[in-house]
Each structure stands twice: as structure tokens, then as C-alpha cells.
Amino acid sequence: MYAEKTDGASTNPALSTKFTREFGIEHPIVQGGMQWVGRAELVAAVAEAGALGMITALTQPTPEDLVKEIARTRDLTDKPFGVNLTILPAINPPPYDEYRQAIIESGVTIVETAGSNPGPHLAQFHAAGIKVLHKCTSVRHAIKAQELGVDGISIDGFECAGHPGEDDVPGLVLIPAAAPHITIPMIASGGFADARGLVAALALGADGINMGTRFMCTQESPIHDTIKQAIVRATERDTELIFRPLRNTARVASNTVSRDVVRILADGGGFDDVKDLVSGARGRTVYELGDPEAGIWTVGTCQGLIHDVPPAGELVRRMVADARELIRGRLAHMVQKTPE
Structure with a gap:
């Protein structure tokens, strides 16, 4: 090898x-x-x-x-x-x-x-x-x-x-x-x-x-440093699985937005009820402005293994x-x- x-x-x-x-x-x-x-x-x-x-x-x-x-x-x-x-x-x-x-x-x-x-x-x-x-x-x-x-x-x-x-x-x-x-x-x-x-x-x-997630937390990664530090602080439990009832599961960071999406769909809501919450434009804002609560953003469970940038x-x-x-x-x- x-x-x-x-x-x-x-x-x-x-x-x-x-x-x-x-x-x-x-x-x-x-x-x-x-x-x-x-x-x-x-x-x-x-x-x-x-x-x-x-x-x-x-x-x-x-x-x-x-x-x-x-x-x-x-x-x-x-x-x-x-x-x-x-x-x-x-x-x-x-x-x-x-x-x-x-x-x-x-x-x-x-x-x-x-x-x-x-x-x-x-x-x-x-x-x-x-x-x-x-x-x-x-x-x-x-x-x-x-x-x-x-x-x-x-x-x-x-x-x-x-x-x-x-x-x-x-x-x-x-x-x-x-x-x-x-x-x-x-x-x-x-x-x-x-x-x-x-x-x-x-x-x-x-x-x-x-x-993916590990390279997000590097100095050359173009996302806001606040988000990098949020990943460093997070544990392997700090993700949510959204869209499960829609059979289009996605793993994202756990925040108020993703938890709302999970709740709405679990209560019988459809995509139209969450589409504004999960818009790509809001997710892009997270990375650019550094507000981890601004929208849905993607991260894996391995964030619990990441301790530096x-x-x-x-x-x-x-x-x-x-x-x-x-x-x-x-x-x-x-x-x-x-x-x-």
C-alpha cells in the first residue's frame, strides 16, 4: 500500500x-x-x-x-x-x-x-x-x-x-x-x-x-468563519434528517429552521408548507453571512470529530x-x- x-x-x-x-x-x-x-x-x-x-x-x-x-x-x-x-x-x-x-x-x-x-x-x-x-x-x-x-x-x-x-x-x-x-x-x-x-x-x-464536512472546516473553505467554528463546537448528535416523510431524506445542521421542518412534516405537512424554510438562497446566506440560524445548511455527523480549522x-x-x-x-x- x-x-x-x-x-x-x-x-x-x-x-x-x-x-x-x-x-x-x-x-x-x-x-x-x-x-x-x-x-x-x-x-x-x-x-x-x-x-x-x-x-x-x-x-x-x-x-x-x-x-x-x-x-x-x-x-x-x-x-x-x-x-x-x-x-x-x-x-x-x-x-x-x-x-x-x-x-x-x-x-x-x-x-x-x-x-x-x-x-x-x-x-x-x-x-x-x-x-x-x-x-x-x-x-x-x-x-x-x-x-x-x-x-x-x-x-x-x-x-x-x-x-x-x-x-x-x-x-x-x-x-x-x-x-x-x-x-x-x-x-x-x-x-x-x-x-x-x-x-x-x-x-x-x-x-x-x-x-465534505471536514474540508468545510479548512482555512481555504469559502464559508464564513462563524460557521466553521459552529461545526468545531458541534457534536455528532447535532444534525437533523429532514424530508424523511417525503422519501427525500437530507442530513443538515440542527437549528431552529431544520427542527421546524422536521416538526411540520411529521405533523402531516407537505413540501409547500416548508419550501420557504428550505430555500437554497437562505442556505447560501448562512455560509456567506455567518448566521447559523438563517436557513438550512448541510453538515455530516463527522462534525463531532472536527476540532480545528x-x-x-x-x-x-x-x-x-x-x-x-x-x-x-x-x-x-x-x-x-x-x-x-
């Missing part, structure tokens, strides 16, 4: 996995594509440290703005990075085909798809030499995506921020349940914030991890070094030599 680095990029052995080898990344860590968060400064800092940063396509208001954000990221790093394209059904959907074309024409080599079936986009991405990493919340969906021809799977456990699916299966079960069926690189998402989680994911059968590069390097020490030290010492 170790690959010695001799090019000056790292003074320590890297963790080499199927994901790092096939996607051309130094470390098996991915910064999730988070709405309003996956911007150039954070993505470039993650990439410079040898992990995979993800620009969030739909954070950019138009495909043209996405092209500019990709160019801005390239001004900050010459390392590989990707773009997240979340595809969701909507009454007035974004111009997904135009965003896809912007990604292709910008020369991006890695795309993370999420939300709906990536099939309609695969042929165009593959024709452009782009590797597609698809986010799934169940074994059956991971198998289906593999059959469609994606190049990698990101499997999301119930602990994750955002939409964990409706099966409520945590990573400790979901990762090893998927591993025997997935032959392409598979990274694990949901609940990861430190080296212990990285080593555990590798032991469970994943080839790396995806982190380091530079993103320092976080990556620390995690890899600590993971290496866990593997070589604590775990290796548990293996007793058989007396001859």
Missing part, C-alpha cells in the same frame, strides 16, 4: 491504492463537491497537497462562469482536480448538457456525478478522455453504475451530509457489502474526518475516502502521515509473530 515519492512532492511514502493509481492522484482522499463550497481556492489547495479537489459545477450560475472557475483553479495549481456535476430532476432544471460541454471544453479529466443516472452523460465524457466517479448510496446503485461503465464509485453511508438515500445503512456495513461486487476503484463517503476513518475505510474494502494542505498531509503511522505502528504491533 506504500509508494515511495522521489520527486520532492512528499518526503513520506504515499498510500497507493487502486484509486490513486487509476485516477492519477497522490493520496486516496477526495474533497467532496459541495454546493457553495467547492470553489477554486479550496480545490487548488487540496490538489496541491496531492489529494483530489472538486469544483462544484452548479455553484457557478452559468456554464460560462464554470469555465472561468476552472481557469481560476488552473491559475492556482497544475495538479489534477475534478468537477462535480450533480444531476437532479427539477421543474426548471439547470442546462446540464451545457455544463457538461463546459467541463469537456475546459479540458478537465475527472468528473464526479451524483443525483441521477449518469448514463446520458457517460459517452460524451468518455469520448473526451474524462474519468467519471459516480456517487451512490446503496450497493444496488453502485452495481448499476459499474454496469453502465463509470470509472469509479463513491459509496455514501448514512452518516453523510446531504442526501444519504433511504436505506439508512452506515458505512461500516455499506462499504464491505459493496466491496465484493465492485471491481473498479471505490471510495467511501460519509463520516470521515481523520486518519482513523481513512485506515478503517481501506480495511473495509474501499480504495480511498471522500470528505487547518489549511487544507496541512489537513491532507496530516491525515496521510497519521494513517501511515496507524498502519505501521498500532495495527502492525497487534500482529504477533508465531514462535518458531
Whole structure:
């Protein structure tokens, strides 16, 4: 699992996995594509440290703005990075085909798809030499995506921020349940914030991890420092699961707004009764102005493991070094030599 680095990029052995080898990344860590968060400064800092940063396509208001954000990221790093394209059904959907074309024409080599079936986009991405990493919340969906021809799977456990699916299966079960069926690189998402989680994911059968909430709490993250500090103070119990009665579960920070949404829907209300409370504009205000009570905002249970706000590069390097020490030290010492 170790690959010695001799090019000056790292003074320590890297963790080499199927994901790092096939996607051309130094470390098996991915910064999730988070709405309003996956911007150039954070993505470039993650990439410079040898992990995979993800620009969030739909954070950019138009495909043209996405092209500019990709160019801005390239001004900050010459390392590989990707773009997240979340595809969701909507009454007035974004111009997904135009965003896809912007990604292709910008020369991006890695795309993370999420939300709906990536099939309609695969042929165009593959024709452009782009590797597609698809986010799934169940074994059956991971198998289906593999059959469609994606190049990698990101499997999301119930602990994750955002939409964990409706099966409520945590990573400790979901990762090893998927591993025997997935032959392409598979990274694990949901609940990861430190080296212990990285080593555990590798032991469970994943080839790396995806982190969202942990990268929100870095210096380059574009959210307000008040929100970063709120995450640092929070525990693993300080989230709410909204939209459960609507079968569209989402894990968000626990605040007066999210608790009201849970109450209204539990009392028989419908989406129209909460749509103003859950508007994306209010959530964006949280990140920009630093008021954690201004709206719904996404965070995972791993916030209970987050205790600082380091530079993103320092976080990556620390995690890899600590993971290496866990593997070589604590775990290796548990293996007793058989007396001859």
C-alpha cells in the first residue's frame, strides 16, 4: 500500500491504492463537491497537497462562469482536480448538457456525478478522455453504475451530509457489502474526518475516502468563519434528517429552521408548507453571512470529530502521515509473530 515519492512532492511514502493509481492522484482522499463550497481556492489547495479537489459545477450560475472557475483553479495549481456535476430532476432544471460541454471544453479529466443516472452523460465524457466517479448510496446503485461503465464509485453511508438515500445503512456495513461486487476503484463517503476513518475505510474494502464536512472546516473553505467554528463546537448528535416523510431524506445542521421542518412534516405537512424554510438562497446566506440560524445548511455527523480549522494542505498531509503511522505502528504491533 506504500509508494515511495522521489520527486520532492512528499518526503513520506504515499498510500497507493487502486484509486490513486487509476485516477492519477497522490493520496486516496477526495474533497467532496459541495454546493457553495467547492470553489477554486479550496480545490487548488487540496490538489496541491496531492489529494483530489472538486469544483462544484452548479455553484457557478452559468456554464460560462464554470469555465472561468476552472481557469481560476488552473491559475492556482497544475495538479489534477475534478468537477462535480450533480444531476437532479427539477421543474426548471439547470442546462446540464451545457455544463457538461463546459467541463469537456475546459479540458478537465475527472468528473464526479451524483443525483441521477449518469448514463446520458457517460459517452460524451468518455469520448473526451474524462474519468467519471459516480456517487451512490446503496450497493444496488453502485452495481448499476459499474454496469453502465463509470470509472469509479463513491459509496455514501448514512452518516453523510446531504442526501444519504433511504436505506439508512452506515458505512461500516455499506462499504464491505459493496466491496465484493465492485471491481473498479471505490471510495467511501460519509463520516470521515481523520486518519482513523481513512485506515478503517481501506480495511473495509474501499480504495480511498471522500470528505465534505471536514474540508468545510479548512482555512481555504469559502464559508464564513462563524460557521466553521459552529461545526468545531458541534457534536455528532447535532444534525437533523429532514424530508424523511417525503422519501427525500437530507442530513443538515440542527437549528431552529431544520427542527421546524422536521416538526411540520411529521405533523402531516407537505413540501409547500416548508419550501420557504428550505430555500437554497437562505442556505447560501448562512455560509456567506455567518448566521447559523438563517436557513438550512448541510453538515455530516463527522462534525463531532472536527476540532480545528487547518489549511487544507496541512489537513491532507496530516491525515496521510497519521494513517501511515496507524498502519505501521498500532495495527502492525497487534500482529504477533508465531514462535518458531
